[in-house]
Amino acid sequence: MSIKKRYIALIAAAGIGIGWLTLGGTAAVMHYTSSTEFCVSCHTMQTPFEEYQGSVHFSNAKGIRAECSDCHIPSDPVSYLVTKIRASKDVYHEFVTGKIDTPEKYQAHRKELAEMVWQQMKDNDSATCRSCHTSDAMETYAQSRDAAKMHAYGKENNQTCIDCHKGVAHFAPEAELDSKAYDTLVAFTKRTKADAKTVYPISTIAMGELGSVNPTTELSVTSHDGDKRQVTLNAFQMKGAEQVLYMGKGQRAIVATLTEQGQQALQGDDFEADSYGNEWRAVSLNASIDQPVLDTLEPIWNYAKELDNVYCSTCHAKIPSEHFTVNAWGPVAKSMGGRTDISDANLEILTKFFQHHAKDVVSH
Template sequence: MAFWGKKKNKDIDPETREDKKKPGLFRRLWQKFRKIDWKDPVTRWKALFVALIGSIVIFGGGYGVISFTNSPSFCKSCHEMAPEYTTFTASAHSEISCVQCHIKPGFVNMMTHKVISLKEVYHHVMGIPEQIVQTEHEAVSDQNCLQCHSKNRLVTASKDLIVNHKGHIEEGVPCISCHSGVAHAKIAARGINTEEVRSHWTEDVAQQMMEQKYLAPNMGTCIDCHDKVNNGEKPWKDVAYLVPPNPEHLEEAAKRETKETTSEVKHDAATEEEEAEAVASHDDKTQALILEAVGKQTKDVKLSMECETCHQRVKVPQSHRVANWGGDHGGTALQELDQCVDCHQDSKWFREIPKEDLMSQLKMAEVKEEDKEHKYTANINVVREQSRINKFCSACHGERPESHVESDVWLTAHADKAQTPEMKAECFVCHDREEPKADSTDVKAPTDVYCQYCHRTGFKDEVKN
């Protein structure tokens, strides 16, 4: 006999001999709730006490969860955030929480961000993205910055640059358009927070990558924006101008461009021509801006490009104010080139940041540490190359010097200026001795005039076999 088929007597109604159905949990609770005597003051106090404890548990627990998810330690728990977290701890903002920058003030904004951030949890579980970048639809808000910083500052902390912060903000220029690297040193734009290098991000690595040129706005940041304003644009209106581009979107755009190209030959030819035109246009624009900056070329513009318009401390040195400095500074450049390029370095004028390789950057950091012990020694070849590739130098070296007077006069009188090897070395800064070859890898001279064009039979100082 199967004993499990038996039914207990207490489950059967003795009169009808039918099974009694036991009420469910919620029904029993409801029945007990209806039986409560709410007129009893003790019962009301008990209910109030239970409600109070429940509220504390619910809201306290919720607040605890929100506080924990707002903490940098929570962000640190996902290893894909290692580059962002380590650079944050090495920055001047390490004493505040991540959300103080990345979430607008207010409870509603906080909860909205929590809901939107669920997609980050999804990405973490389903597959870590190759590179984490700030969303293209939202940049760090001025409201976050102004919680700590005053907009009434008229100069930078170094007291060098005159920057009317209030005027910029009232014009609609976001803080992030200039200060995008203050917490993470622009690692997304530099492309060094990718999946394959995340395991290398330690506190020491972050310290090495937090270079001042990435923390503070470079000259290119100011100049690019000011130049666009002078052309009637307001580039900060486009959020893509403020945050680094999403690498996935760039890849999709590249694929679309490839698909739209029907003729490979035509595509290659067009690319070469367009590339040459783009380089020439960029060089011309850079030179024009440099000439404006040094005061050699003026334009009726809304924002002046001259250095002394914004810089208070970085002024033209007294050594540069002597008569004929433009023609006689070669000797100083030879002896103090390392000091010259502190200011006269056109790479500082580019807003765009080239992509980098983290491992290569770490090796270069080691080399830089070693180079600190070695001082620059005068080298005419180094000066010659720098004068040709540096836009600051070539902006003037491409023009005929005043010392060369008229061509017919200079042609017969310049021999006295090139009597010794040292004097000739100064000539070779701009001029080549021999006709440059078309396939030459040497840096192109700023002039097409070379010595052997006239001296076809050689020079007196040449040793004849």
């Protein structure tokens, strides 16, 4: 072999060696920096690591564990590299700015960090979720009825996993409602005209000794003296549950709770059975109120939408009110509300919003 050919062979071999070392070294670095051990080596990751250890993705009956990279780093090459480059800012904040280097700072930025990750997952159609979970492989008959229904709804409406499954491995940000929102609602009651013909309470209020009426309930005003109003409540009563009044026949959205005196003061038709054998009758009740009220439902519905944004949409995609019936919304809202710190008063307003815009209301 000539000297020239030897040099060419040597250069080629050196190039291959350097290339192998470069690519191999890069792959090794990429692999190591994707390990859970590396991710949690920064002390700022201690809080999310502890949350992860308490999640089903860390420990479960199947013995399957999802590592940090399984959820946070997509497997396709382009997204993989983009994610690794984007992660360089975490190193910068760890060693330079100390952005989340205390538990207090971490909590202060939790919402910002969570929303950033949620948006990334939404943008890639929850690619990392789908690397393990596929809707085609789901045995929906083995799921709860609500879960199967929501999975079907998600597919029909092109939703992605992260739309609903937030706070799975790490705590979701605590919902915070601006206190001014309720103050604004109260301020609207001061605009209610004294001679308003129809009014709506913004909270549960007393009807003298007759009982109490729930927020958003329509009351027809028959006379007034300043803030004191004589009103008529039209509703439905079911035999066997005479102490409460409902929004409609067969619709178990409670609008008022009555005392014995209130039940005796009712005026109504005879009971008639519905298709399920329950007996209902239309009733009316004349009562007196003196609490703040609205003369339109728009302000309280706007407030309810804000409650929906804060307490519901923080954890999952917004569910249209027409997705459930009046009767279904009651237990659904109660169950979901129990997972948040929403107050009973706000949950009542939110539930009434859903029920007044439910599938069997808007379709009529």
